[in-house]
Amino acid sequence: MILLKSTNNRKIWNSFAKLNNLSFLQSWQWGEIYQQETGQAAYYFKLLDNSRRLGQILFLEKKLSFGKKYLYSPRCRLDSSLLEKIQPEFKKNHSLLFARLEADKESTGINQAVTTVKNLQPQQELVLDLSLDLNQLLAQMKPKTRYNLKLASKKGVKVRELKNQTDFKIFYNLLTAASKRQEFGLHREKHYQIIWQTGQKDQLVRLFIAEHKQKAIACTMISLFGREAYYLHGGSDYHWRALMAPFLLHWEIIKLVKVLGYKYYNFGGIDETRWPGLTRFKRGFGGREINYPQAVDLVINKKWYKIYKYIGQI
Numbered sequence: 001m002i003l004l005k006s007t008n009n010r011k012i013w014n015s016f017a018k019l020n021n022l023s024f025l026q027s028w029q030w031g032e033i034y035q036q037e038t039g040q041a042a043y044y045f046k047l048l049d050n051s052r053r054l055g056q057i058l059f060l061e062k063k064l065s066f067g068k069k070y071l072y073s074p075r076c077r078l079d080s081s082l083l084e085k086i087q088p089e090f091k092k093n094h095s096l097l098f099a100r101l102e103a104d105k106e107s108t109g110i111n112q113a114v115t116t117v118k119n120l121q122p123q124q125e126l127v128l129d130l131s132l133d134l135n136q137l138l139a140q141m142k143p144k145t146r147y148n149l150k151l152a153s154k155k156g157v158k159v160r161e162l163k164n165q166t167d168f169k170i171f172y173n174l175l176t177a178a179s180k181r182q183e184f185g186l187h188r189e190k191h192y193q194i195i196w197q198t199g200q201k202d203q204l205v206r207l208f209i210a211e212h213k214q215k216a217i218a219c220t221m222i223s224l225f226g227r228e229a230y231y232l233h234g235g236s237d238y239h240w241r242a243l244m245a246p247f248l249l250h251w252e253i254i255k256l257v258k259v260l261g262y263k264y265y266n267f268g269g270i271d272e273t274r275w276p277g278l279t280r281f282k283r284g285f286g287g288r289e290i291n292y293p294q295a296v297d298l299v300i301n302k303k304w305y306k307i308y309k310y311i312g313q314i
Contacts, residue, residue: 013044016053017226023075023104024225025121026058029198030074034060036194043071045089047082055082059099064313068304071099074121078107083298087112090300097305098314099298105290114296117314121292122269127228128287130258130265137254140286145247148284152248155212159252162207162219168196171207174219178235192221192233199223205232208253210245218245222253229257230266246281254285 010028017026024030031042041061047054057079059071071090078101090096102121103109128137138146162171172189179186199205204225210218218236222229236246254265267282269275270289297314299305308314 009044013046013056014225016056020077021106021226021228022077024204024223024228024230025074026056026076026104027204027225028058029202029204031058031060033194033198036198037191045082045086047079047085055079057082057086064097064308068095068097068308070097070314072120073099073101075104076101076107078103078110080111083110083112087298087300090298094301097299097301097308099300100295101298102295103293105292107293109293110296112298114298116294117297119292119295122271123292123294124270125290125292126267126270126282126285126287127290128254128265128267128285130254130263134255134258137286142284142286145284148244149247149251152210152244155243157217157243157245157248158211159208159249160211162209167207167209168193170209170216171219171221174209174216174237175233175235177237181238195232196221208249210236210249212240212243212245215240217243218249220246220249220253222257224257224260224262227263228266229253229262229264231268247284250285 013028016022017028028044031044034040035042040063043059043061044056045059046056055077057073057076059073061069062072063069090099100117100120101110101114102119130137132140162168172192175192176186196205196207205221205223208220208222209216216237217240218234220234221232223232224230231250234246234249250267257265265287267285267287270279270282272279297305305314
């Protein structure tokens with residue numbers, strides 16, 4: 001059931017994922033990114049029937065204390081047949097306590113007994129339909145958003161793609177400054193660098209900045225996978241907030257990925273309580289809000305699972 005690594009397997013894995021509208025977080029590269037950053041394993045499971053692939057799912061290994069661990073699958077396509085087939089594989093590993101699954105937007109649920117838990121990925125996202133023409137996309141924006149992106153253009157803000165290591169430092173410095181100001185969590189620099197370097201191989205991850213008089217004032221990292229362009233990370237320089245650069249930055253990226261043939265632009269997570277300002281910004285572009293179900297734990301070792309729940313480690 002474990003898909004062994006090779007160049008051919010990578011292509012086959014991603015082809016199936018794209019064909020079935022799976023998330024970038026279920027791509028072969030996301031497993032590679034996780035392994036490079038954490039040193040922990042990624043497992044690629046597939047279900048075949050008479051040489052025809054029926055399903056696949058990526059799991060990331062996460063270590064606990066006392067030599068125990070669990071598997072985590074972000075934005076996976078929940079499928080009862082697939083999980084029934086791989087559960088015997090889980091039970092062979094006595095250090096494995098449970099598998100945590102976060103369904104994607106096209107999942108229909110599973111039949112197994114599970115425990116609902118808090119999501120690690122955002123439970124609500126905002127998505128633009130790029131089948132609309134540019135005038136329709138502009139029309140669905142809030143008036144203030146249309147005004148701000150026009151203002152940024154009038155003030156001379158320019159958008160360009162980042163290409164090299166020096167450019168990456170510009171991106172990370174902007175991200176760090178935004179994190180301190182807005183008080184959102186930031187990964188280590190290595191995390192973003194691995195995402196970019198790994199994703200660059202197949203043009204799956206791209207970086208963009210907005211500049212004013214050659215000074216970088218806003219940045220964005222996006223993934224491009226299947227039919228969807230996805231906003232992963234971004235930030236801006238508060239000192240230059242009057243230029244409204246983030247509005248023009250996203251608009252220029254939206255126009256680019258539309259021309260490239262992508263069907264959706266996913267702004268990522270929204271949450272009025274956790275990220276009120278960022279949520280207002282994203283909602284200003286219009287679009288459709290998607291609500292994901294709660295994550296579920298498929299328990300493998302009931303005794304140890306209860307112990308870890310009791311001590312609050314999971």
